[in-house]
Amino acid sequence: MTASLAARVLGGDLRAIARAITLVENEHPAGADLLRAVFAHTGRAYVIGITGPPGAGKSTLVDRLTAEIRRTGLTVGIVAIDPTSPFTGGAVLGDRLRMQAHAADDGVFIRSMATRGHLGGLSRATGDGVLVLDAAGRDVVIIETVGVGQDEVDIVRLADISIVTLVPGAGDDVQALKAGIMEIADVFAVNKADREGADRLISAIEANLSLHAYGEDEWRPPIVATVATTGAGVAELWAAIGQFRDRRPDTRVARRRTRGEQRLREIVAQQCLQLITTRVGVEQWMRTVDRIAERQIDPYTAADDLVSSVLEGRDGA
Amino acid sequence: MTASLAARVLGGDLRAIARAITLVENEHPAGADLLRAVFAHTGRAYVIGITGPPGAGKSTLVDRLTAEIRRTGLTVGIVAIDPTSPFTGGAVLGDRLRMQAHAADDGVFIRSMATRGHLGGLSRATGDGVLVLDAAGRDVVIIETVGVGQDEVDIVRLADISIVTLVPGAGDDVQALKAGIMEIADVFAVNKADREGADRLISAIEANLSLHAYGEDEWRPPIVATVATTGAGVAELWAAIGQFRDRRPDTRVARRRTRGEQRLREIVAQQCLQLITTRVGVEQWMRTVDRIAERQIDPYTAADDLVSSVLEGRDGA
Numbered sequence: 001m002t003a004s005l006a007a008r009v010l011g012g013d014l015r016a017i018a019r020a021i022t023l024v025e026n027e028h029p030a031g032a033d034l035l036r037a038v039f040a041h042t043g044r045a046y047v048i049g050i051t052g053p054p055g056a057g058k059s060t061l062v063d064r065l066t067a068e069i070r071r072t073g074l075t076v077g078i079v080a081i082d083p084t085s086p087f088t089g090g091a092v093l094g095d096r097l098r099m100q101a102h103a104a105d106d107g108v109f110i111r112s113m114a115t116r117g118h119l120g121g122l123s124r125a126t127g128d129g130v131l132v133l134d135a136a137g138r139d140v141v142i143i144e145t146v147g148v149g150q151d152e153v154d155i156v157r158l159a160d161i162s163i164v165t166l167v168p169g170a171g172d173d174v175q176a177l178k179a180g181i182m183e184i185a186d187v188f189a190v191n192k193a194d195r196e197g198a199d200r201l202i203s204a205i206e207a208n209l210s211l212h213a214y215g216e217d218e219w220r221p222p223i224v225a226t227v228a229t230t231g232a233g234v235a236e237l238w239a240a241i242g243q244f245r246d247r248r249p250d251t252r253v254a255r256r257r258t259r260g261e262q263r264l265r266e267i268v269a270q271q272c273l274q275l276i277t278t279r280v281g282v283e284q285w286m287r288t289v290d291r292i293a294e295r296q297i298d299p300y301t302a303a304d305d306l307v308s309s310v311l312e313g314r315d316g317a
Numbered sequence: 318m319t320a321s322l323a324a325r326v327l328g329g330d331l332r333a334i335a336r337a338i339t340l341v342e343n344e345h346p347a348g349a350d351l352l353r354a355v356f357a358h359t360g361r362a363y364v365i366g367i368t369g370p371p372g373a374g375k376s377t378l379v380d381r382l383t384a385e386i387r388r389t390g391l392t393v394g395i396v397a398i399d400p401t402s403p404f405t406g407g408a409v410l411g412d413r414l415r416m417q418a419h420a421a422d423d424g425v426f427i428r429s430m431a432t433r434g435h436l437g438g439l440s441r442a443t444g445d446g447v448l449v450l451d452a453a454g455r456d457v458v459i460i461e462t463v464g465v466g467q468d469e470v471d472i473v474r475l476a477d478i479s480i481v482t483l484v485p486g487a488g489d490d491v492q493a494l495k496a497g498i499m500e501i502a503d504v505f506a507v508n509k510a511d512r513e514g515a516d517r518l519i520s521a522i523e524a525n526l527s528l529h530a531y532g533e534d535e536w537r538p539p540i541v542a543t544v545a546t547t548g549a550g551v552a553e554l555w556a557a558i559g560q561f562r563d564r565r566p567d568t569r570v571a572r573r574r575t576r577g578e579q580r581l582r583e584i585v586a587q588q589c590l591q592l593i594t595t596r597v598g599v600e601q602w603m604r605t606v607d608r609i610a611e612r613q614i615d616p617y618t619a620a621d622d623l624v625s626s627v628l629e630g631r632d633g634a
Contacts (some may be wrong), residue, residue, distance in 0.1 A: 030615045040616030191594030253610075260609040260616065265590060267620040272589030273582060275624065292577040293570075296606065300349045303584040307592065311628060 002030050006037035006181060009136050017077075017136045021111050024128035027270075035128055035177045038135035043256070045077070045134035045141045046245060049159030051184070053088040056165040057191045060228035063102070067231075068238045069140050077125055077133030081145035081155065092123055109133065124266045126155050127259065156184065158259040160252045161244050163237070165189045166205070168197035182208050185221045186248075187240045193225035193233065219248055279310045319347050323354035326453050331426060334394075334453045338428050341445035344587075353578045354444055355452035360573070362394070362451035363562060366476030368501070373482040374508045377545035379461045380419070384548075385555045386423055386457055394450030395427040396443055398462035398472070426450065441583045443472050444576065473501065475576040477569045478561050482506045482556070483522070485514035499525050502538045503565075504557045510542035510550065536565055596627045 008016030008241070017111065023031035050065075052058055059080070066076045102108035113126055113140055126143060130207055133141045156162050164185035188205055190198055214220040222240050226233035277285055293298045297305075325333030332428070367382075383393045390459055410460065419425035430443055437505035443460060449618035450458045460476055471478050481502035505522055507515055522540055531537040539557050562569070594602055608614045614622075 036615045036617050038619075040612050088348060145542055218500060259612045261606045262618045262621075264606060264609060264619060265594075266594055267616050268623055269586040269590040271620050271624050272593065273586040274523055275628070277582075278590065289574060289578045289581060293574045295357050295360055298353045298582045299584050300353050300356075302581060303588050306581075306585055307588050311592070 002033045002037060006034050009034070009038055009132060010041055012137045015108060017109060018111065018133060020132045021129045023126045024132065025113060031128065035131055037132065040049040042131050042134040045138050047130055047141045047143065047159040048166060048241060049143045049156030049162045051145050051156040051162065052165030056167045057228045058165050059143055061165060061189060061191055061226060064228050064231050065237060066102060066108055067143070068234050069120060070105065073141035075137065077136070077141045078140035079129045079141065079143050080110065080112045081143070083120065109138065123155050124263060127263050149160055158255055158262065160255060161186045161241055163187045163189055165191050165259055167192045168195045168201045178196045178311060186219065186244050187237070188221055188223040189226050190223060191226045191228050194227050198225065219244065276306055276310045282307050319350045319354060323351050326351065326355055326449060327358055329454050331423060334426060334449060335428065337449045338446045339431050341449065342442045344578055348445065352448055356448065357473045359451040362455050363378060364447055364458045364460065364476040366460045366473030366479045368462050368473040368479065369480060369482030374482045374545045375461055375482050378482060378506060378508055379459055379535070381545050381548050381551045382554060383419060383425055383459070385551050391456035392424040392454065393453035394441065396446045396458065396460050397427065397429045398439065400445060426455065431455070439554055440472050441580060444580050457514065470527060475572055477572060478503045478558055480504045482508050483518060484509045485512045485518045503536065503561050504554070505540040506543050506554055507540060508543045508545050511544050515542065536561065593627045597623050623634055625633060
């Protein structure tokens with residue numbers, strides 16, 4: 001099953017891609033098998049991360065940017081991280097609504113991620129989803145997320161390029177985000193730039209950037225004014241992405257290495273946890289949880305006991 | 318050192334509390350030792366989680382609610398999760414700015430959390446911070462966060478009670494959050510209720526609640542209109558919290574159990590990862606990362622190899 005699915009993913013079969021992403025998203029064992037099978041064929045897609053506060057118009061901007069990229073003949077895969085999705089089918093609905101924009105175009109694949117964030121689950125699932133799209137031959141993969149949560153921001157800053165979307169008049173939200181944003185942005189997109197206050201926002205970003213003395217060979221994040229609803233500035237945004245890609249190949253290599261190491265850490269931790277809970281057995285695990293609830297043992301000591309009991313090969317059941 | 322620090326934490330010493338939270342936040346070994354020492358004295362504080370979109374006025378609401386709680390003579394500990402803090406010292410600044418409101422009152426302790434979210438790090442650090450404040454004898458512990466990130470929402474929904482703060486006119490943000498919010502809220506606080514559109518927002522929440530048929534013994538989340546800047550409705554909010562606490566003791570027990578199990582999982586995963594990276598050694602670890610970057614091996618197979626090499630007791634170095 002997995003072998004044929006892997007072959008179809010590598011062939012770019014849209015339904016196989018959707019199936020594969022569902023497998024990795026649900027942490028189905030077949031998902032890991034699939035990634036093992038296709039991993040050697042990954043690493044070719046250029047990964048663009050787009051983040052920003054809620055209401056910044058990221059979805060519209062991503063749709064416009066996708067259209068711009070398609071005009072160059074490149075294929076696009078989109079992983080949209082929906083913060084509400086852990087609780088509901090909202091992500092699926094989001095897909096339906098958004099697919100319409102590029103419904104007729106097989107060169108665009110959009111998928112929302114609904115995985116829970118525990119122990120890097122969202123980060124792992126997103127990374128795996130990107131790998132699937134990469135293996136499927138998508139030239140460009142876009143990760144879109146609301147960048148308020150740490151995990152989401154961490155995911156985006158590990159893309160080959162991070163685009164931070166801001167809007168005029170968001171006031172304290174922007175203030176609250178600015179500090180963190182200044183450090184993750186490779187490119188700023190000031191969206192809804194036809195709104196009052198756009199110049200003020202751009203000046204504020206400029207002021208922040210000028211606090212940092214950029215060396216000659218250092219990349220100074222450009223600020224691109226966009227109006228996603230009309231498409232204004234989107235071509236300039238795509239051009240800025242191209243400049244960063246061409247001028248910062250070293251950054252790409254470094255981030256991919258970091259990305260690979262982070263995924264390795266996440267998978268090791270997950271496999272370890274699974275192995276330990278399995279070897280310990282449900283009974284002892286629940287007994288331990290009870291004892292913690294009754295304050296008979298603290299979680300750190302309990303964890304020590306469980307880990308060592310397994311690593312010393314004693315069967316906990 | 319730890320023993321005396323633990324004693325001072327249990328004694329309620331403010332500087333010892335701050336020191337202890339810094340230790341757990343930085344994942345310093347002494348932090349785990351401290352929690353081992355004080356854990357038996359925890360479980361008495363009532364933990365209130367407050368979340369909502371950026372700009373909902375949560376900080377002001379928390380400050381007002383804190384003043385209300387202080388009026389009853391109860392002591393308060395606040396853990397504020399600042400999404401920007403992973404990148405900057407913003408959290409510290411946040412403390413300074415906010416401490417002023419209750420600066421003269423030893424009955425209020427405010428601390429922002431700046432831990433990275435990797436592998437449940439933020440969740441673990443927050444939980445540990447709550448434990449420290451609990452052990453220090455704080456009657457009420459408030460976890461305040463921007464509830465857009467999955468981790469943040471997960472943390473809040475594991476509190477004894479979850480308060481979701483919404484504001485009129487946030488439009489699509491609220492729409493985007495609503496689906497998820499409906500499932501985590503024990504109490505809704507419609508803040509800035511003097512603004513236009515407050516009635517519309519309350520009706521929208523009511524409409525959502527009415528989609529669910531609440532049984533007689535089921536808790537139907539009340540909607541409290543507040544104006545944090547004036548303090549209006551804050552007494553009613555505190556009353557609603559009291560009603561939930563008195564009427565849903567079972568919920569409290571269940572959530573604490575879930576909270577305990579989640580922390581156990583996080584600690585087990587972290588200890589496992591640390592143990593494996595240590596036993597494998599930096600050289601083999603980096604070699605593995607290189608091979609993944611060069612697509613010579615996929616991260617899942619690599620993780621299998623590392624985990625099994627350690628669990629089979631072979632020294633990876």
